Amino acid sequence: MNISKLPQEVEAVLEGALVAILTVVNERNEPVSHPMLPLYDREKGVLYFTSSILFSKKLEHIKKNPRVSVLISHREYVNCEKYHAVEIKGDARVLDQDLSSEWQRLLPLWRRKEPYIDTYLKQRFALPLFWERAIIEVQPRKVRVWRDGNLEREPEHYVLGG
Amino acid sequence: MVGESDLRKFEQVAMAFIDEDGYPATIPLITAKSNGDVKLRLPRGVEGSKLDDKKVNLILNHITPLAIGGYTDRRYIVFRGLARVRDGDVSMEVEKTYTWDERVTPFPEYVEVSTSRARRYLEGIGKRLGDTFKPSIGVFWSFFRTVRLPFLIATAVPVAIGTGAAFYRGFFDPTLLLLTLLGLSCIHLALNVANDYFDTLFGADTVNRRPTPFSGGSRAIIYGIVNMQEARLIYTSLFIGGTAIGAYLAVTRGLIEIAVLTALGLFLSYFYTAPPLKLAYRGFGELAVFLGFGPVIVLGTYFVQTQSIGLDAVAASIPIGLLIMLILYVNEIPDAPYDKEAGKMTLLTRFTKTQALGFLAGSLAATYLSILLIPLLNLGPASVLIALAGIPLAYRVYRGVEQNFGDPYRMIGVMSLNVKNAAITGSLVAAGYIIGAAL
Numbered sequence: 364m365n366i367s368k369l370p371q372e373v374e375a376v377l378e379g380a381l382v383a384i385l386t387v388v389n390e391r392n393e394p395v396s397h398p399m400l401p402l403y404d405r406e407k408g409v410l411y412f413t414s415s416i417l418f419s420k421k422l423e424h425i426k427k428n429p430r431v432s433v434l435i436s437h438r439e440y441v442n443c444e445k446y447h448a449v450e451i452k453g454d455a456r457v458l459d460q461d462l463s464s465e466w467q468r469l470l471p472l473w474r475r476k477e478p479y480i481d482t483y484l485k486q487r488f489a490l491p492l493f494w495e496r497a498i499i500e501v502q503p504r505k506v507r508v509w510r511d512g513n514l515e516r517e518p519e520h521y522v523l524g525g
Numbered sequence: 526m527v528g529e530s531d532l533r534k535f536e537q538v539a540m541a542f543i544d545e546d547g548y549p550a551t552i553p554l555i556t557a558k559s560n561g562d563v564k565l566r567l568p569r570g571v572e573g574s575k576l577d578d579k580k581v582n583l584i585l586n587h588i589t590p591l592a593i594g595g596y597t598d599r600r601y602i603v604f605r606g607l608a609r610v611r612d613g614d615v616s617m618e619v620e621k622t623y624t625w626d627e628r629v630t631p632f633p634e635y636v637e638v639s640t641s642r643a644r645r646y647l648e649g650i651g652k653r654l655g656d657t658f659k660p661s662i663g664v665f666w667s668f669f670r671t672v673r674l675p676f677l678i679a680t681a682v683p684v685a686i687g688t689g690a691a692f693y694r695g696f697f698d699p700t701l702l703l704l705t706l707l708g709l710s711c712i713h714l715a716l717n718v719a720n721d722y723f724d725t726l727f728g729a730d731t732v733n734r735r736p737t738p739f740s741g742g743s744r745a746i747i748y749g750i751v752n753m754q755e756a757r758l759i760y761t762s763l764f765i766g767g768t769a770i771g772a773y774l775a776v777t778r779g780l781i782e783i784a785v786l787t788a789l790g791l792f793l794s795y796f797y798t799a800p801p802l803k804l805a806y807r808g809f810g811e812l813a814v815f816l817g818f819g820p821v822i823v824l825g826t827y828f829v830q831t832q833s834i835g836l837d838a839v840a841a842s843i844p845i846g847l848l849i850m851l852i853l854y855v856n857e858i859p860d861a862p863y864d865k866e867a868g869k870m871t872l873l874t875r876f877t878k879t880q881a882l883g884f885l886a887g888s889l890a891a892t893y894l895s896i897l898l899i900p901l902l903n904l905g906p907a908s909v910l911i912a913l914a915g916i917p918l919a920y921r922v923y924r925g926v927e928q929n930f931g932d933p934y935r936m937i938g939v940m941s942l943n944v945k946n947a948a949i950t951g952s953l954v955a956a957g958y959i960i961g962a963a964l
Binding site: 381382384385386387388391392393394395396398415416417418419420422430431432433434436437439440442448450452453459460462463464475476477478479480487488489490491492493494495504505507509514515516517518520 | 539541542544546552553568569580586595599601605639643646650658666669738748749
């Protein structure tokens with residue numbers, strides 16, 4: 364089904380997810396997966412991740428091949444009323460011109476998922492390289508939804524902007 | 526490949542592959558227990574032919590969500606290799622596996638082993654944008670970390686004792702006290718930066734994967750907060766500043782005595798890690814710290830005030846020299862395996878645990894015995910005995926070291942307690958002299 368915006372139920376899952384599996388493509392065209400904290404901006408319909416430069420291999424991979432996919436699954440890892448398993452394929456870009464502060468615009472979204480984050484941020488001097496962070500911005504293109512997380516049921520497919 | 530016990534450790538099971546549209550796909554897998562093993566099955570809507578005989582990665586992931594929001598207890602394991610799919614059942618020819626479990630590799634250690642990647646990324650950005658990038662923590666925190674500012678307590682307390690001992694004899698000039706404190710602080714901070722510079726140069730800090738706020742150096746050079754040239758400039762400037770103040774005090778208060786003590790302080794500070802002597806690398810670090818932070822600082826401070834040196838000042842310098850030496854000693858415990866790897870043969874690298882604890886107990890006992898001897902030998906007032914109130918704290922330090930020996934993160938509390946013990950016991954000695962003068 365072609366849609367212009369992610370279905371609201373999917374948006375609720377993205378907003379409630381504590382962890383997502385982000386898969387990028389390496390130089391040998393193989394998938395490489397990373398558990399990451401997803402941050403969803405409902406207004407823009409864009410999914411964000413922030414990555415410390417300590418763990419920057421994925422950033423290099425995305426710069427060479429922007430195609431990524433994101434999976435949100437397992438009921439207990441998603442704080443929302445109606446859980447669905449969601450896979451999103453999308454195009455990513457890395458924002459790393461200002462590693463020190465640009466990612467901080469995502470702090471309101473981050474704070475909602477990890478309320479204690481400011482306590483760590485106040486001690487930035489303790490782990491300075493951890494707080495040098497790039498933004499990974501994912502524009503969703505295709506969505507696959509296993510309703511109620513039921514993997515035995517045929518998933519629903521959506522294509523964005525198609 | 527995946528056993529039932531894995532399913533208890535990892536709830537989220539997913540497989541990724543390159544889909545026909547060129548995008549990677551990441552799909553949840555159905556798991557079913559079967560005779561101790563786990564069968565992995567594709568979910569509906571994913572054709573087996575898309576994965577069969579293709580490079581995939583299987584990821585097993587776990588977090589423990591917290592009631593307050595957020596999560597903890599992160600771990601994952603990734604299997605990479607070729608997928609085999611038969612009637613929707615998935616198996617793999619595993620080529621590579623990697624894992625992270627924060628209970629096994631605590632996050633600070635994970636960060637530490639990834640530092641060089643971060644530095645390379647910053648360098649890459651710098652080349653791309655034509656600039657130099659450093660971790661952004663502000664000028665104050667950069668200075669704070671680079672010079673290890675909180676450790677100035679190790680200078681302030683012996684200066685207080687030297688001043689207290691002089692005050693007991695009726696001498697006190699606040700301007701001279703401030704000058705002494707400033708000069709000695711410069712030399713101490715220079716020592717800290719020079720220590721980092723040479724420990725980085727010789728690899729002792731670089732190999733340390735489990736630094737703490739008390740051990741493993743400041744990390745300022747390793748994290749790129751300052752580069753080697755800047756570190757050299759900082760310690761050279763601080764040494765020059767300290768020497769200049771020492772020279773002024775020598776000219777105004779006593780040329781030979783102050784010049785000798787300043788030169789000795791500079792010598793011990795620089796050659797603590799600098800070649801050719803590299804005192805700390807040869808097992809003389811503790812002795813150097815005892816001399817530098819005990820007799821050199823206390824006698825220097827005392828002389829600046831009184832223009833004389835007596836046995837009373839020497840006696841006053843012993844306990845604090847031992848206590849500051851013990852700050853270094855206890856902080857070196859978590860560093861010992863890495864110091865050994867880098868050839869920095871501190872006392873701890875040569876001791877067994879029993880010997881290390883014996884040295885600690887002996888030094889603590891010597892500290893309080895030396896306090897007891899001050900009035901007994903008529904070298905100071907009986908009121909310095911109030912410093913014996915530090916004994917329970919010293920005992921807690923010993924017990925803490927004994928219980929947490931070698932575990933860097935569990936030792937953080939003990940290392941902090943040990944610094945407090947030095948500060949409190951040392952301050953009580955200084956207070957004892959002032960009380961003695963007032964009585």
